[in-house]
Amino acid sequence: MKRTFIKDLKEKLDQTVTVQGWLQTLRDQKSMQFLIIRDHTGLVQAAHWKKGNPELAELISTIGTESSLTLTGKVVANEVVKLGGLELQLESVKIENNAPMPLPFEPNSDNLPEQDFRLDWRYLDLRRxxxxxxxxxxxxxxxxxxxxxxxxxxxxxxxxxxxxxxxxxxxxxxxxxxxxxxxxxxxxxxxxxxxxxxxxxxxxxxxxxxxxxxxxxxxxxxxxxxxxxxxxxxxxxxxxxxxxxxxxxxxxxxxxxxxxxxxxxxxxxxxxxxxxxxxxxxxxxxxxxxxxxxxxxxxxxxxxxxxxxxxxxxxxxxxxxxxxxxxxxxxxxxxxxxxxxxxxxxxxxxxxxxxxxxxxxxxxxxxxxxxxxxxxxxxxxxxxxxxxxxxxxxxxxxxxxxxxxxxxxxxxxxxxxxxxxxxxxxxxxxxxxxxxxxx
RNA sequence: GGGGGCGUGGUGUAGUGGUUAAACAUGCGGCCCUGUCAAGGCCGAGACCGCGGGUUCAAAUCCCGUCGCUCCCGCCA
CATH class of the missing domain: 3.30.930.10 (Bira Bifunctional Protein; Domain 2)
Incomplete structure (x- = not known):
């Protein structure tokens, strides 16, 4: 399936799309998982109901922050979602390259390391x-x-x-x-x-x-x-x-x-x-x-x-x-x-x-x-x-x-x-x- | 090349001579939580305080050296 950029998702409501990007945050809860996905056009939330697909739920639990992912799911409007009022209802996730925890540093965290250390990991720094x-x-x-x-x-x-x-x-x-x-x-x-x-x-x-x-x-x-x-x-x-x-x-x-x-x-x-x-x-x-x-x-x-x-x-x-x-x-x-x-x-x-x-x-x-x-x-x-x-x-x-x-x-x-x-x-x-x- | 500053868990900081050899945040691991959204709660692991030497009854804390980083000056874009 052709890749959709995150900024274009609002035009794809109720369609199944493929999104590619990096995992910025994973909120792994009892019954739901929320993945904040980032590509260079923006951020989107992907949601997954664990009981709907326990196998996928288990996979998601293993993904480290800043891993590169290909995700497919249905774009749905949801006013509850603060991030753009829409979310991706996950159908599948492919881990293209897992980023094992812990990272040298998280590029989008509040306390960044000093510059010299960020230059050692410049590619992570450039993800901001x-x-x-x-x-x-x-x-x-x-x-x-x-x-x-x-x-x-x-x-x-x-x-x-x-x-x-x-x-x-x-x-x-x-x-x-x-x-x-x-x-x-x-x-x-x-x-x-x-x-x-x-x-x-x-x-x-x-x-x-x-x-x-x-x-x-x-x-x-x-x-x-x-x-x-x-x-x-x-x-x-x-x-x-x-x-x-x-x-x-x-x-x-x-x-x-x-x-x-x-x-x-x-x-x-x-x-x-x-x-x-x-x-x-x-x-x-x-x-x-x-x-x-x-x-x-x-x-x-x-x-x-x-x-x-x-x-x-x-x-x-x-x-x-x-x-x-x-x-x-x-x-x-x-x-x-x-x-x-x-x-x-x-x-x-x-x-x-x-x-x-x-x-x-x-x-x-x-x-x-x-x-x-x-x-x-x-x-x-x-x-x-x-x-x-x-x-x-x-x-x-x-x-x-x-x-x-x-x-x-x-x-x-x-x-x-x-x-x-x-x-x-x-x-x-x-x-x-x-x-x-x-x- | 000259001068100043800094160097504490993965990361960012607090602590600047002495109650139990180190606190806080974040990250990490585990558990909990009917949908979170800067998520939250509980528990846990993780630093011999850059390195070497000295002063002292006692040093992360003072002194010297060394290494690293950083800023300023010189040089330039």
């Missing part, structure tokens, strides 16, 4: 509706990203993750043996999307894994995460990148809002709103002024940079004064940016770069890139980098690479701020950190 919803929303968000890119002439790219040389720094690279030599795991598709600009692709995007060998122990860092990157050509400044980004992100928020706003309110208690355009923009100079008036004191060694506390303070300030969850902070000093960020022609101490803060969290870095190979080489030297490992990269800019810029965004960080998740480990399917390689 709230956790499943995070990934439904992520799916909607990624689809919306692609909709916008495709509507705007972007090409999808997949750059290699095994690379022969560091693309930016060096310390945060994972190394791996590679036949007779050593390779690295890419910590960004940065150089390859720039190569696509040199190739004349004009607009590209990539959603893919990036690896960072930083031993970071925070609620917002991972050693492997999904990077969302885009890069566009023929821009006049980083402002063009910011304009593209805010339209793109607003589209993503609109689609997530259309499909999930009510669920997000119910499950995450977040009033999900589509951000207004344009996002507020602050130069770093302005940001410093604001921090001063807000009484936020940056450590002196952070001159020209923002620390996470400053980012939170700016996020709060912008929320309060503009009502915006987002703010671009732009025109960062050369000292704190990558060598390939283009510098202002009229102010060589500043880069044509930006960060996007969402609810005070850094979710994006972007910039116009330096596409003139002589200038780029000079800037690398200026940063004290050795040119040899960058030789192939410099070659991208020798024969007609157009002016271009782009950005990188952390997918899980976006989910964090969309849903007010306190920890990135909740926003990612399987977390990878310095001490977490399993499951």
């Amino acid at each position: 509706e709230r956790n499943r919803k995070i990934f439904e929303i992520q799916t909607t968000a990624e689809q919306a990203m692609r909709e916008w890119w495709l509507a705007n002439g972007y090409i999808e790219m997949h750059s290699p993750k095994i690379v022969g040389a560091p693309s930016e720094g060096g310390a945060e690279l994972f190394t791996l043996p590679y036949f007779e030599t050593t390779a690295y795991l890419a910590q960004s598709p940065q150089f390859y999307k720039q190569m696509a600009m040199a190739a004349g692709f004009e607009k590209v995007f990539e959603i893919g894994p990036v690896f960072r060998a930083d031993p970071s122990f925070t609620s917002r860092h991972m050693t492997e995460f999904t990077g969302v990157d885009m890069e566009i050509s023929w821009i006049n400044s980083h402002e063009d990148v910011m304009v593209a980004m805010e339209h793109w992100l607003a589209h993503v928020y609109q689609k997530v809002h259309d499909k999930h706003a009510d669920e997000i309110k119910d499950l995450f208690d977040v009033d999900f709103t589509v951000p207004a355009l344009p996002f507020p923009r602050l130069t770093m100079a302005e940001a410093y002024q604001i921090l001063k008036t807000q009484g936020y004191k940056l450590p002196p060694e952070r001159k020209g940079d923002l620390d996470p506390g400053a980012e939170r303070a700016l996020g709060a300030y912008v929320k309060q004064t503009c009502g915006s969850d987002f703010v671009f902070v732009k025109d960062w000093p050369v000292a704190v940016r990558a060598f390939y960020h283009m510098r202002h022609a009229d102010n060589p101490g500043l880069t044509m770069s930006f960060d996007l803060l969402g609810k005070g969290l850094e979710i994006t870095t972007g910039a116009q890139r330096e596409h003139r190979v002589e200038v780029l080489t000079a800037q690398a030297l200026d940063k004290g980098l050795s040119l040899e490992p960058l030789k192939d990269y410099f070659d991208f800019f020798r024969y007609g690479c157009p002016p271009h810029g782009g950005l990188g965004l952390g997918l899980s960080r976006l989910l964090m701020i969309m849903l007010d998740l306190p920890n990135i480990r909740e926003a990612v399917y399987l977390f990878r950190g310095p001490n977490r390689l399993t499951p």
